[in-house]
Amino acid sequence: MYQWLLGALGALLAAARRPAPPPAPPPRKRPSHSSESPLKDPDETQSKKKKSDSAAFKGENKVEEVSAGVKLPDEATSQAASVSNVAPTTKPAEKIRYVSYGFSPKRPTKTxxxxxxxxxxxxxxxxxxxxxxxxxxxxxxxxxxxxxxxxxxxxxxxxxxxxxxEAMEREVDAVFGQGLPSDVLSSAFKLEITRESICTLREFQWLDDEVINFYMNLVKERSKKEGYPTVHVFSTFFYPKLLSGGYNAVKRWTRGMDLFSCDIILVPVHLREHWTLVAIDTREKSVKYYDSLGRNGDWICEIFFRYLQEESCKKRKVALTVSEWTLQSMEPDDIPQQYNASDCGVFMCKYAEYISQDKPLTFNQLHMPFFRRRMVWEIIHQQLL
Known part of the structure; x- marks a missing residue:
């Protein structure tokens, strides 16, 4: 028994006297498998490198975001570098550093x-x-x-x-504001425009006779200025009178004047619930019908040409030859058209206003809300813009 204990102690002492073995090297990591090809496009690599540099610039070197086009003072730049424990980048003093969200740090170009x-x-x-x-x-x-x-x-x-x-806008708002419907807001051409009448120029409202007659007289008044064609306008009551009573019912409407001395003659035409325009050009000898709903009006052109024939025979003793005149109902593709059931009166007024200047009809349905408010101001101040 003692001999076995002595042998065990001897083995332990021998093991303690042996030198310690060197530490084992750490295990080698196996390379991770990647789906990317070992051969990469150099342009793609360069692009990724730029992205990583930009991310490092945003994440480490930047302390706070600054909007594009703002210059960071040198002191602020150095302080930012010291706070982030990153050595500041030395740049010439005359250069400006631009930092922005999602943009590269460079001066923005003017578009x-x-x-x-x-x-x-x-x-x-x-x-x-x-x-x-x-x-x-x-x-x-x-x-x-x-x-x-x-x-x-x-x-x-x-x-x-x-x-x-802006003041004009406020005036229009005031017209549409509070007040008595019978308030007279404008008076000229032996006509009075009340608040009730001018409120027909609100959006989606049908224009009444007073507004149209007043506006047509503004067109005629402007034609007296130098550089404009001479214009004569008939009132909204001329066509129904001509239609019901013929030439004899309206022959006094041109008393004391030569209708054919005018360059352009404009006649508003009301067809139950729709406004259209007849424009007579004595220079080019034409009678044209303008309908914002695109309907044919050849028969209306014929009515007005017969009126012109009788007017010429009675007042000038000159017969008009049909072959020398052009009667034309304008096609929908040739003139602006409306796309609702309320703007025919505004279209008719703007036809007249553009034709009286020999201007092409370049407006469309989108201009109608603006034209309505503009007409309010023009009627109140009795002048066309």
């Missing part, structure tokens, strides 16, 4: 829209010529090279171009 808007902003207030530009999908209406009031206030990125136009 063509920015340049156009700057040119528009530099136009003096009160002028009517402007550019058709867009920014952030916001478009500005361009009519024949002239940007008319939109809608009475031209807004470019929330900025007003003219305080005068």
């Amino acid at each position: 063509p829209a920015d340049s156009a808007l700057e040119e528009v902003d530099n136009i003096p207030c009160g002028t009517n010529t402007c550019l058709s530009t867009s920014r952030n999908d916001k478009y500005h209406t361009k009519l024949g090279g002239t940007l008319t009031l939109r809608p009475l206030i031209k807004k470019l990125e929330g900025r007003l171009c003219s305080t005068a136009e």
Whole structure:
């Protein structure tokens, strides 16, 4: 028994006297399997490298986000570097560092829209010529090279171009505001426009005779200025009188004047619940019918040509030859058309207003809300813009 204990102790002492074996090397990691090909496109590698550099720039070196186009002072740059414990990058003092969300750190370039808007902003207030530009999908209406009031206030990125136009907008709102329907808001041409009548220029309202007759007289009054064709207009009551009583019922309407000395003769025509226009051009010897619903009016052109024949024979003793004149009902594709059941009166007035200037009919249905408000201002101030 003692001999076995002595042998065990001896073995333990021998093991303690042996030198310790060297530490085993750490196990080698097996390479992870990747789905990517070992051969990579150098352009793709370079792109990924740029992305990683940009991520490092955003994550480590940047302390706070700064909007594009703002210069970081040198002191602020060095302080940012010291806070993030990253050595500041030495850059020439004249260079500007740009940092922005989602954009590369470089100076933003000016877009063509920015340049156009700057040119528009530099136009003096009160002028009517402007550019058709867009920014952030916001478009500005361009009519024949002239940007008319939109809608009475031209807004470019929330900025007003003219305080005068803002005042005009307030005037129109006041007309549509509180007041008695019988209040007379404008008086001229032996006509009176009440609040009740002018409120027919609200959207989706049918225009009444008083508004149309007053506006047509404004067109005639403007034709007296130099540079405009001479224009004569008949009232809305002329056509029904001619239709019911013939020439004898309306022969006194031109007493003391030569109708054929005028370049253009405009006649509003009311067909039950629809307004249209007849335009007679004595220069080109034509009778044209304008209908914003595209309906044919050849028979109306014939009625007015027979009137012209009798007027010429009785007043000038000159017979009109049919072959020398053109009777035409305008096709829907040739003139602006309405797409609702309420704007025929406004279309008719704008046909007359454009024709009286020998201007092409460049408007459309989208302009009608603006035209309504503009007509309110023109009637109140008794002048066409």
